[in-house]
Amino acid sequence: MVHTGYNPALVALSIAIAVFAAYTALDLGGRARGPVPGPRWPWITGAAVAMGGGIWSMHFVGMLAFEMGMPAAYDLSLTLISLLLAVAVTGGAFAWVALSGERFAGLLIGGPLMGLGVAGMHYTGMAAMQVPGNLAYSPSIVAVSVAIAVTAATAALWLTFRRHGVWQKLVAACVMGVAVAGMHYTGMAAATFTAEETGAHAAHTAVIAQSQQNLALYVAGATFLILFLAMLASSLDQQRVQMELQASEARFRAAVQAVRGVLWTNDAAGRMVGEQPGWSAITGQTRAEYEGYGWADAVHPDDAQASIEAWNETVRARRTFIHEHRVRSRDGTWRHYAIRAIPALNRRGEIREWVGVHTDITEQREAEADLRESNEEIQRYAYIVSHDLRSPLVNVMGFTSELETTRDDVRAALDGHPQAERIDTEFGEALGYIKAAVNRMEGLIAAILKLSREGRRQFNAERLDMTALLRGVADAQQHQAEAAGATVTIAPDLPWIVADRLAVEQIFGNLIDNAIKYLDPSRPGQVTVTARSAGPRGVCFSVTDNGRGIAARDHARVFELFRRSGRQDRPGDGIGLAHVKALVRSFGGRIEVASELGQGTTFSVTLPRGAATALDEPLVSAPLAAE
Structure with a gap:
């Protein structure tokens, strides 16, 4: 057997390479799962080269640190295969976990894959060693080294794709580097070298030792250069990301100021x-x-x-x-x-x-206050004018009745006069015109008074089941619908709102009544009421019919007081939609019309769900740019 040992300086160098490589791989691999835009394969490739190349370099320097008193050489092809094996397997494991995430199943596959690849790299590198002797392994210690490799690789992948700070990453790199070095030296402990011939030349051994040290320095230097370039790329990318975050924060602050x-x-x-x-x-x-x-x-x-x-x-x-x-x-x-x-x-x-x-919003609130004051003045003015107009109108109506009463006296006085019949006829027609005009003016004054009262009306807000409320409105107009051959459909499960019940009934009662009134007699009438969300605080109700439709030029004018569109073959005074618009605006809502002649009309009424100071919105992560 050959008595072996280690060069402490080269051992320390091998561990440093492992730690440096682990840190670089952790930094590069973590970007494959981070918010960095662009393709992820360059970061996975960089992490694979850093980790695989670093482990291979650590293994090579660790082998050069091994002192066994006899010359050793390395087969170039097997050495390169061990390097490619380390990089390929490491890259595959990184890619697998990057795609599958941090889930246990992904780590359970990627970790052992990398560990077995690292172990395969180590023992392939050992096979590349050419020494004048025999090499044997202890199966139990080999198994321990493989277990260390699998455990260390799984931990490395788990740490790589976790978000952590610099100090956490540095600690993880130290743990990973020491674990990889531990696997290597455990694997070396499993090997037993037996020299074929004794008495190796001391001078030759000294030359080999010096050559090994120089080769170790060359390998370490090249490895550190590669890792330095990788860290430089990571640093430049981090600087780019930081600049983008600063620009994003600047845009956000500018938007706030805007x-x-x-x-x-x-x-x-x-x-x-x-x-x-x-x-x-x-x-x-x-x-x-x-x-x-x-x-x-x-x-x-x-x-x-x-x-x-x-x-x-x-x-x-x-x-x-x-x-x-x-x-x-x-x-x-x-x-x-x-x-x-x-x-x-x-x-x-x-x-x-x-x-x-x-x-x-000071200017907005001041403008709204001015507008409210103007509206109140207009309402007061309309009330006063309409009220004052009623007084002379009552007199006109009274004197008209007086004239109608004296018509018989005039007829008697003109009895026998040649123009008596003509005078009586013209007298009657004049009285008819006066009465019609008075009745018309009475209706207009009543409409103005009604609108002015709505502006001053106090609403009683309550929670309304809109499905039940609108079905009640439709049922109240069932007779008109049947007479017109129409079907009124109320969508089920309409949203609840908080509003004045009577006002809401008046709004939709007018809209449904108009829809029935202006249906096209050439086809069965269909009136449908539906609803949809209008943002987090509003609901849009739609009343749709397949009636005669409204010309585009009249879409805005139909909401004006005393204005009507289309054929005037239906009774009405032109105040219904004006009344509806006034009620909707008093709720803080809006009403819109979409219509096409011969196709039908849709009135869309957007009403608030109810007043609130906070919304039940799902919590979403809103990290600041400083993160």
């Missing part, structure tokens, strides 16, 4: 912490003043308590926060802000912090 918004963050418990330059800029508060719940001191006293309660409830419920309040500006004025905040989650799905935006 909508006159102020960005702020709170911790997971909902407390304002850290530097908040945006909040400080609008309020003038210092960090000491706004930290925790100090920000509420800048909120209007009438809004502060409601804001804190709504915010605390949202934090407890882990929902998206939507609210509105007034904030004291740096100059002491109060401005209106709309707030929206979402939770930013960590990898475990836990709330890391809250990211919110305050958007200045």
Whole structure:
């Protein structure tokens, strides 16, 4: 038997190569599963070259560190095969886990595949060794070395595709490098060398030893160069990603500013912490003043308590926060802000912090207040005018009745007069015209009064089962539908909303009545009411018919007071759709029409589901650009 030993310097060098290679492979392989755009195969290839080449280099340097007192050479073809085997198997394992993910089944296949490949590389490299002696292995120790290789490879793959920081990656690389080196030296411990002839020339052995050291340095240098280039590529890519993240963050901040918004963050418990330059800029508060719940001191006293309660409830419920309040500006004025905040989650799905935006809507609220005041003035004016018009109209109606009463006296007075019959006829026609005009004016005044009252009407909001409510509206018009040969269909399971019951019945009663009234007699009438979601806070109800349709030029005019479209062969005064539009707008909704002559009409009414300060939206990870 040959007494063997190791060169401590080369052993240390082999372990360093293994650690460096493991770190490089962890960094490159992790990018194949990260958010880096572009193809992933370059990163898998780089990780395979780094890991496979590094393990092969560690094995080669470890073999050169092996001192057995007799000359050794290496078969070039087997040595290259061992290198290609390490790179190929490592690349295959990386690719498998990259495609299948971190699932146990993927690691269960990829880990043993890489481990067996590493072990195969080691023993192929051992077979490439040419020495003047015999080589034998201990099966039990060989099995231990293979087990170490499989375990180390599985751990390497598991660590490679996990997200971790630099220090975690460095610790993982040290563990992986030491494990790979342990596998190598365990495999070497399984080998027993027996010299065929004794008395090897000392001088020749010394030359071989010196040659081995030089070769080890060349291999290590080349390996470190390859790994350095790989790390340089990784560093450049990291710099590119960082620049993209910075650009993305800059775009995000510019977008916030474009909508006159102020960005702020709170911790997971909902407390304002850290530097908040945006909040400080609008309020003038210092960090000491706004930290925790100090920000509420800048909120209007009438809004502060409601804001804190709504915010605390949202934090407890882990929902998206939507609210509105007034904030004291740096100059002491109060401005209106709309707030929206979402939770930013960590990898475990836990709330890391809250990211919110305050958007200045002062001008919008002032414009809305002016518009409301103008509408109220118009409504008051319409009420006053219509009320005052009724007084002279009553007089006209009274005197018309008086004239009608004296018609017999006039007829008697003109008895025998040659023009008596003509005068009586013209007198009657004039009275008829006056009465028709008075009745028409009475109807118009009543319509104006009705619309003005709707503007001042107080609504009683309640939760409405729209399916049951609209079926009741349709049942009330069943007689008209049967007379017109029409079928009214209400879709099942319509969404619930919160609104005034009577107003909603008036809206859809008018729409269904119009649909029945203006059906095409040449085909069976079909009226259908359906609904769809209109964003997280609204519902769009559609009343569709297959009637005569509305000309495109009249789509906007049908909502005007006293305006009608198409043939005037149906009774009506042109106030129904104007009334509907007024009611819909009073709910904060909108109404639209889509129609084609000869095909039919669809009226779409969008109504809010109900008032809320927070929405039950699913939590989604919203990492910041600084991650």
